[in-house]
Amino acid sequence: MIGVAINGYGTIGRRVAYGVSIQDDMYVTGIVKNSPDYVTKLASRNFNIYTPDMDKKREFEAHGIRVKGTLEDLLSESDIVVDGTPEGNGEKNLKLYRQYGIKAILEGGEKSTVVESSFNSYSNYPKSLNKNYVRVVSCNTTALARSVSPLKEKFGVQEVNATIMRRATDPNDNKKGPINAIEPSMSYPSHHAEDLKTVMDGINVETSAIKVPTTLMHVHVINLELKSEPGIDEVISELSTKRRLILINDKEGVNSTAQVMDYARELSRNRSDLYEIAIWKGSINIYKNKVHYIQAVHQESDVIPENIDAIRAMFGTDPDLSRDKTDASLGIKGVEY
């Protein structure tokens, strides 16, 4: 059993903790929280709580929360740590993890240069086999890799161009904006293009990013130039072979991210998450070697299966075995239309 520490229990950390807790070959040794808030109180029902240091431990205990020890205690009791701390802390934390001789996973907000490999389960799982320091790419990059990589494998991809409509903030945040404006990024390509290259060698990609006033999901408008000219049925069939992609149908009432997330709630999953990337079947168009499609990304949860797989990769597990276990436990079955 692999003992997994979770350092940082925010949007990603809490979901990785849940995901790990339902596997049969790993378990959560404990989670590190930075403030004694409602999330910590609720988490303490299921997990051992650790704090960054002794001062915080005393603060938590003053709020009636039982603390098992400090981050360093936890690292010494675990085989691997998943770092879900706020963006930019990973590099600093990595020094501590090295000191404790513990494997570590960083998330997509961290630099790719500080780890041995960047990870996406579909596009480059084998690169992280038995590695010690791995980065799971961001929600948007994960989503791009998920749908582009099977098309690349089957038909070849000359060029990817994607417009990324980013959700302004996550649903549990009431501070950030915009609430009534559309905010384009002036960077072209946006950082997502470089990031996709870390998990898809030699891909030719340009991306543009625009923030829109919603919290539910990101939406990607994707144009691919293929190396061949498949029929639309071949493209649909290829996208249907991967469990972590689902084809959704506007003709059955899934017209917007409102219904995609409602669909997710109807699956009775923990936190009503949607781990799969949802591609609108009706948006798939093809002209000669050019494919166009639109996909929706649940930014809070799409990287969770990748984090579980990354843990297994780092302990030498075969890709297919890991994906099968991860998907079966999370209820990811693939959906056919």
Next chain:
Amino acid sequence: MIGVAINGYGTIGRRVAYGVSIQDDMYVTGIVKNSPDYVTKLASRNFNIYTPDMDKKREFEAHGIRVKGTLEDLLSESDIVVDGTPEGNGEKNLKLYRQYGIKAILEGGEKSTVVESSFNSYSNYPKSLNKNYVRVVSCNTTALARSVSPLKEKFGVQEVNATIMRRATDPNDNKKGPINAIEPSMSYPSHHAEDLKTVMDGINVETSAIKVPTTLMHVHVINLELKSEPGIDEVISELSTKRRLILINDKEGVNSTAQVMDYARELSRNRSDLYEIAIWKGSINIYKNKVHYIQAVHQESDVIPENIDAIRAMFGTDPDLSRDKTDASLGIKGVEY
């Protein structure tokens, strides 16, 4: 075992179906859907599907959905029907239910005059004992009854004045507005005041309703004039005695409905629902006989425990027994701060 038909599987119907399905003294005989959409497809994994008529049955079957029969077939096989059809259909449907000699529950959008009693579990459960036609009051009225009735019982209430900030629409809807305006209702009192009187005899109440651009929850600002002058601790302690109310704490980061619904997601419930009315502890203020507090209402789910209790009331079950069973099954434990 009470056989419960669900006619209409929208926001309320689907949640009542789930709630019934996890009780040990009732079961879902089937659900009636009007269109072969994604919700129907997903529902068909768990429930028998019926259609309003034979034409619809054929339409559903053309979409690959197995249909067990029509509404009338379902009524003849059930002991009670919960009507979750769109607002205003209940009265018409009631004629059919009478014809089939079947007990029926209507929801809060229907007129109180067409049923034998209106229902709230805290304030008037006994009135619906062994009745045939009962209406569960709306999400807002349920929420008002939940927090006002224990205070009324303990301290007496002279007058209630509430400002109801209504969510514009439910999360699965992408058509209705407003998205960037605040829309006051000119009716004073708003219909909620009359509705509260149907479950709280002789209550003196005025309400004002304002639509705001959010989908998560309603929020009520409540001012009560009591018949006595309790201390704030007595008020808090009284509100803490009811499991379907929870006191939430802004000091632990619950500053807005964004965090209240995040709190709900952390409870790992089906659809991430919050059945309890959430009262901000920090909002409770008292001056002489006047109490002020603010509460948040998950409009999609707060009436679900009431629907389950109403079914039991109509078959003669004791109130405490029903509430205990309902709350235990739905994970409603009361939360202490």
